[in-house]
Amino acid sequence: MKNATDKERQILAAEFVLGTLDKNERHAVKVQRKQDAKLNKAIIDWQNHFSELNQYVDERTPRPDLLDCILTKIDQQNANEKSPLSKSQTVNAMSQDQVIIDLQAMRAKLKRWQFAALSSSAVAACLLVFVVLPSSPEQTNAPFIATFQSDDSQPAFIMSLDIATRQLTVRPITAQGQVGKTYQLWIKSDDIGPSPRSLGLLGDATGQVQKQIDYASGTLRHATFGISLEPAGGSPTGLPTGPAIHGKLYPTSL
Amino acid sequence: MLLNKTAQQDREAFAMLYHSTHRKLFGIVHRILKHDAKSEEILQEIYLKIWEKSSSYQADVSSPITWMATIARNRTIDEVRKNQLPDSDEEIDFDSIIDDSMAPEDAFAKSKELSKLESCLAELGAPRGEMIKAAYLDGYSRQELSERFNQPLGTIKTWLHRGIKQLQGCMKL
Structure with a gap:
């Protein structure tokens, strides 16, 4: 198709837009359109014309939490993009203000999850990002404190994490126990897989819980944490299934 | 405009954009994939792409919904073609295709775009017009069109x- 005629271009472009090309042909067209302005123009023209047919497509409603899932993935992408920067010499550029702003954005998002009916495991798969720990050479061994809030006033839990010793302490503040329910702590990190992993049960929020976390400090620094409300005995699926409470993170140097 | 605001990483605008378009895009994806969970998975990818690529949207090239629907269809077609065997290597002789395109009728000039396209498709005669619509709306491959219209693959290509x-002639492309 190096010396494609206009006729060939039009047919190729239209078939590409219709979707009738096989995967190899589609790939070839995607490559070729970057080098052939006429082909690219023909594709755009056919897209605009054939798109009128979309009026025949009936609207359909996906599951209601999909936007939250998308926003979560956007957050994760942003966090991943920021992560290499924070490892570099520009670590100090991540000021406390930035941390708080980022977390407030997460908080706004997570607020929508709080009292949603979380009956499906698909929803549970979205309950990933609660608190992101910034990393900094100066902060490597400094404890971090995260507050998990169930509303905009008082925190439900406070968690402190000493990355050097991997000692984690979760203390209930306003969290209330519920009959037949238990709180469960989760960690999510690309280092340990795509799904959140349980850090254990927090019980019914009657007292402080301490845990020794068996993850490398490097993993912990970039991990995300969350607390969900689960049936007694913990999540039956191995993933968060209950309502999530969100948190704010403060370096202890504040 | 919501797409422009989305390009500036405006989450509220993105959420509004999602709410105003997701049913349509999901309809497009689901009509092709015909599977709820898979369609939802692909729809997530589509909106992530919309978020990432919104700064490349050009208002003078296409409408926002056309741009978004194009992203949706491209991703969906890629998905259905991913695991399909390529068509045979039979070469198509483009020159053998008779140039029987029609000059557009003046009556179409002031019609709406869909009416114009419909009229042009009707001119193709049954079942070729239906075949083009089935390819676009249902994402059928040539092989699937061959089976659906009970015609040899070569005939479908022709x-x-x-x-x-x-x-092309009818729509003055």
Whole structure:
């Protein structure tokens, strides 16, 4: 198709837009359109014309939490993009203000999850990002404190994490126990897989819980944490299934 | 405009954009994939792409919904073609396709775009017009069109190419 005629271009472009090309042909067209302005123009023209047919497509409603899932993935992408920067010499550029702003954005998002009916495991798969720990050479061994809030006033839990010793302490503040329910702590990190992993049960929020976390400090620094409300005995699926409470993170140097 | 605001990483605008378009895009994806969970998975990818690529949207090239629907269809078609075997290597002789495109009728000039496209498709004659619509709306491959319209693959290719040529003339492309 190096010396494609206009006729060939039009047919190729239209078939590409219709979707009738096989995967190899589609790939070839995607490559070729970057080098052939006429082909690219023909594709755009056919897209605009054939798109009128979309009026025949009936609207359909996906599951209601999909936007939250998308926003979560956007957050994760942003966090991943920021992560290499924070490892570099520009670590100090991540000021406390930035941390708080980022977390407030997460908080706004997570607020929508709080009292949603979380009956499906698909929803549970979205309950990933609660608190992101910034990393900094100066902060490597400094404890971090995260507050998990169930509303905009008082925190439900406070968690402190000493990355050097991997000692984690979760203390209930306003969290209330519920009959037949238990709180469960989760960690999510690309280092340990795509799904959140349980850090254990927090019980019914009657007292402080301490845990020794068996993850490398490097993993912990970039991990995300969350607390969900689960049936007694913990999540039956191995993933968060209950309502999530969100948190704010403060370096202890504040 | 919501897409422009989305390009500036405006989450509220993105959420509004999602709420105003997701049912349509999900309809497009689901009509092709015909599977709820898979369609939802792909729809997530589509909106992530919309978020990432929104700064490249050009208002003078296409409408926002056309741009978004194009992203949706491209991703969906890629998905359904991913695991399909390629068509045979039979070469198509483009020159053998008769140039029977029609000059557009004046009556179409003031019609709305869909009416114009419909009229042009109708000119292709049954079942070629239906075949083009089935390819676009249902994401059928040539092989699937061959089975659906009970015609040899070579005939489907010829119908497609001839139909495209006719449409090109009819729609002044």
